[in-house]
Amino acid sequence: MRLDEESPYLATGVSRREAWSWAMFDFANSGYTTVVITAIFNAYFVAVIANNEDWGTLAWTISLAVSYGLIILTAPVVGAYADAYGAKKRLLLLTTIGCVLFTAMLYFAGPGDLWLAAALVILSNFFFGTGENLIAAFLPELARSDTLGKVSGWGWSFGYIGGLVSLGLSLAYVTWAQGQGLPADQFVPVTMLITAGLFAVSSIPTFLYLKERALPQPHRAGISVMHEAFARLKETLDRVRDYRDLTRFLACLVFYQAGIQTVITLAAIYAQQVMGFNTADTMFLVLVVNVTASVGAFVFGNMQDRMGHIRTMALTLLGWMVMVLLAWMAETRGMFWLAANVAGLCLGASQSAARALVGYFSPAPRRAEFFGLWGLAVKLSSILGPLTYGLVSWISRGDHRLAMLISGGYFIIGLAILMSVNIRRGREAALHAEAI
Incomplete structure (x- = not known):
């Protein structure tokens, strides 16, 4: 099978090489979330910094909240600019x-360097999240409308393999460093260099082979680029009633993703503070969970186009509820391992399914803008x-079990809203917008 050949799952003119290069960005950036946000630096931030x-824990969550707040303020405008100027790829590089x-x-962030660590987390996560929105906006250009779930699943499953590679390299170094008797403030910073280097190298195929198919759109005379971007965003928000199912799904997304983002x-903080895991234990746990997440993204991505978007999403949300209860009740490492792997299966499935559904509801001229709204919701x-x-x-003075249980309520709210989303009506609204 040649990479320059087309596939029945891809849009006309899209080769397997280009689809692979798009998926390579998921491979590249997954190391950041796996190592910095999920497995290593978050626990290091709480325990050492x-x-x-x-x-x-509150300081860590506030730092992330600030970075996500900045993305919320900028994502719709970045998406509108990318659509207006056909600039998704250029912005993705930045x-x-x-x-x-x-x-x-x-x-350079060590013990006591709270403000430095917080500032760098805010900045790195801001650029990560903005890039995540931009790479997602390429999906509807690469896949056929009836195979969005499958192609999105390819990307997510490949992404978790990237997280595995980054975490595996970091784990190998940490294991060696601990064997040498080095403390965490000497070996954890090196994992940041490993993660950054792998991200840079692995993203090269994306910028070599992924094409910018969107053409610059007619611009309004006499106003600045920023004003034009805001004007386009205002038009989308003014017509949001025409996309009521997209709006409902975005509301659903806000709640169930609140639970997912908590996990x-x-x-890693929960594993270390509640279950007594050390750094190597936590890294190995997350490494295995990345395998199950990759499997979940691939399997459910293939099921989604046959089973239906809503049923797939509902099944994964029920799985998340089971996971929260298992983690809350866990007294042994075995039960916590089970909860973590249930989370892995649901994580890959729900992330992939959501991206595909947003693409299904998006009219072609405003894909980057609509994925900006998706990013805003996330x-x-x-x-x-x-x-x-x-x-x-x-x-509660450190009651992490109570915090986990309360956070699980967001999955219940998300499932309730999901039941009001009409797939056919949402797709018809997107097709109608393209015809205008």
């Missing part, structure tokens, strides 16, 4: 450079969920 103070640079600079950003949830957990753990 914040010296295990009661406010450490965000990649920014994330790689500030991730590498986390190397992603606080899993980032709002990334503030809501982790901050809820952080506040509960702070108020």
Whole structure:
């Protein structure tokens, strides 16, 4: 099978090589979320930088909340600009450079460097999240409308393999460093350099082979680029009633993603503070979970186009509820391992399914803008969920079990809203917009 050949699952004119190069960005950037946000730096931030103070978890969640707040303010405008000027790929390059640079600079954050660490997390995560929105906007250009779930699943499953590689390299170094008797403040910073370097190298195929198919659109005379971007965004918001099913799904997304983002950003902290895991234990757990997440993204991505978007999403949300109960009740490492792997299966499936559904509801001329709204919803949830957990753990003086249980309520709300989304009506609204 040649990479320059087309596939029945891809849009006309899209080769397997180009689809692979798009998926390679998921491979490249997954190391950041896996190592910095999920497995290593978050626990290091609480235990070493914040010296295990009661406010450490809250400080971590506030830092992430600030970065997501910045993305919320800028994502729709960045998307509108990318659509208007056909600039998704150029902007993607800028965000990649920014994330790689500030991730590498986390190397310099050590014990007591709270403000430096917080600032670098805010900046690196801002560039990561903005790039995540931009790469997602390429999906409807690469896949056929009836195979969005399958192609999105390819990307997510490949992405988790990238997280595995980054975490595996970091684990190998950490295991060696601990064998040499080095403390965490000497070996954790090196994992930031490993993560940044892998991100930079692995993203090269994306910028070599992924094509910018969107053409610059007619511009309004006499106004600045920024004003034009805001004007386009205002038009979308003014017509949001025409996309009521997209709006409902975005509301659903805010709530259930609040639960998911809580698990992603606080899993290592929960493992170490509640279950007594050390750094190597946590890294190995997350490494295995990345395998199950990859499997979940691939399997459910293939099922989604046959089973239906809503049924697939509902099934994964039920799985998330089971996971929260297992983690809350876990007294042994075995039960916590089971909860973590249930989370892995649901994580890959729900992330892939959501991206495909947004693409299904998006009219072609406004894809980047609509994925900007998707990013806005995800980032709002990334503030809501982790901050809820952080506040509960702070108020309860470190009761992480209670914080996890309360955060699980967001999955129930998300499922209730999901039941009101009409797939056919949402797709018809997108097709109608393209015909105008």
